[in-house]
Every structure is written in structure tokens, then in C-alpha cells.
Amino acid sequence: MPINIPKKLPVREVLKQEKIFVMDEDRARTQDIRPLNILILNLMPEKERTELQLLRLLGNTPLQVNITFLRMATHQSKNVSEYHLDTFYTTFEKINDRRFDGMIITGAPIEHLEFEKVNYWEELTEVMEWTKHNVTSVLHICWGAQAALHYHYGVGKYELPKKSFGIYKHHLTDPTIKLVQGFDEVFNAPHSRHTTVLAEEIKNNESISLLSISEENAPFIIMSNDARNIMITGHLEYDATTLAEEYERDLSKGLDIGVPKNYFPNDNPGEQPPNTWRSHTHLLFSNWLNYYVYQQTPYEWK
Incomplete structure (x- = not known):
């Protein structure tokens, strides 16, 4: 899927080196097709890293995708320049009159806070x-998944005795x-979180379904019965080295952190x-874009 991103977005050159099909606005306008607007x-601190991870995955199927990056106006990011945010991101007040075919809400390293204590x-x-009326399907990741489960479905999050890490x-x-067609019956996924949601709460909620569970009995993939919300409690988008970098970061801070499991x-x-x-990460994103965005979104929003 060619992804339409700004010419000067820093991760653009990395994507091109990795043979990810990217295009700019000029070329996109010459294609007589209806692109998906994602x-x-x-919400992640290192925004450019997360941009690269997600754009890799969105650029791997046959349709054209227009990408819009959103930030929280009520939060000051510390790990990215104001120039980057001003140039490549927008705020909710500027897009709340628009409709989007799909949306991704990332995780954030704020699990220790109660939801209502988060400044944004x-x-x-x-x-x-x-999103209930303006987005066809929303994919929520890690803390974003827990926030969606809490807000939309009243599911709580609970502190773990030890970080789920590995x-x-x-x-x-x-x-x-x-959503999981083509998956192996047993598959791997990274986790890096201090809190969890409970399988029984998911199973007892008539609005959502549990599609996948971890070897530690933690819910992993949850989907609303109308498929408008998909919650992934781990980090399928992570690179091979991301957990290693988090491990070294925590060690340097003197935190009590064990070697990532497996x-x-x-x-x-x-x-x-x-x-x-x-492979499962690419398959999940491809299935989401195809079955729950492209196949479901109206050709013209009214």
C-alpha cells in the first residue's frame, strides 16, 4: 500500500531505503482512486520512532493511504522538537469536522497513573x-487499548506484581x-507493561470479544462486536531491538528490571x-485495513 506522507517527514528516507512504497501529494493526486484516510x-514520547514503526506496517498492502498525525494539544511533549510537531502534526480542534476511514491510538508510558489523572x-x-461517529474502525495499542476498554466498555486495569516484559x-x-485469519494458532508478540486487564471481565462483557490470550492468561487481542474498536494490549509494532533499548534505559536509571523474557x-x-x-504484525495490520476499514468505510462520507 503506497502511503502518502509529507516530503520532508524525517522517517521518509528510512522507509524508502527499506523499500516501503511511499509517495508525496503530487503523485497521489495523479491516481484516480479513493485513498483511505488514516x-x-x-502518544508515545519518541514520536519519530513510532512513526517509522507504524508507517512500515501501513505501507504493506495494495491501496493508497493518506496519513494524518495527531497530537494532544493539552500535553507538552519533551522528546520531540516543536518544529517537528508544528510541521507534521495537527490538533483535534483542526480535524474534528472531518471523518476518517481508520485511526490508530498508540500506547503511552503512563500506566502508573489512573486514567483520570492523565493530564490529557x-x-x-x-x-x-x-470516533463513534467519525471513524470507521479504531486500532488501539497497549495503554491506548486499556484506555479504550475503560472508556468505551467499563473494563478496569490492574497493576501487575511484576512488569510483563518480553x-x-x-x-x-x-x-x-x-482480523486473525492466516495467523498460526500459537504466535509471538512483545509486551512491555506494568498493568493488565482481566480475561473474565472481557468474557463477561456483552459488547466485546476476546480473540487472543497470552500464555500468562492475559488478554491480548480484543474486538468490539461491531468491529469499530480493536484493542491490542501488547506492542506488535515494536522493532527487534526495542525491548533491548528499553532494558538498557531502565538499567541506566537504576530501576529493578529483569532481562526481557524469551x-x-x-x-x-x-x-x-x-x-x-x-509476519503476524504485518498480517494483523493488513487484515484490519482490508476487512475493517476498506471493506466497511463508505466511498463518500455524508
């Missing part, structure tokens, strides 16, 4: 309420669901970790 609310929670809930095996509850060969941080989840 909004990305990037009111703005985020305004966005999530807006690569875990996951099982499907129903491999015939289109990640480094021989549990040796000196060895290069392999990416054992890439």
Missing part, C-alpha cells in the same frame, strides 16, 4: 467519543475471525535478539 494519534485524559475522551506466546480463541538468545543481553513476530 489518523494516527501518537479529558481531551482524549473527547477524541474517543468523536516475548510471549499467544493463542487464538477463534481463528475464523477475519527475547535474547540464551537470555544473554550481549546477543542480538531476533524478530519472531514480524
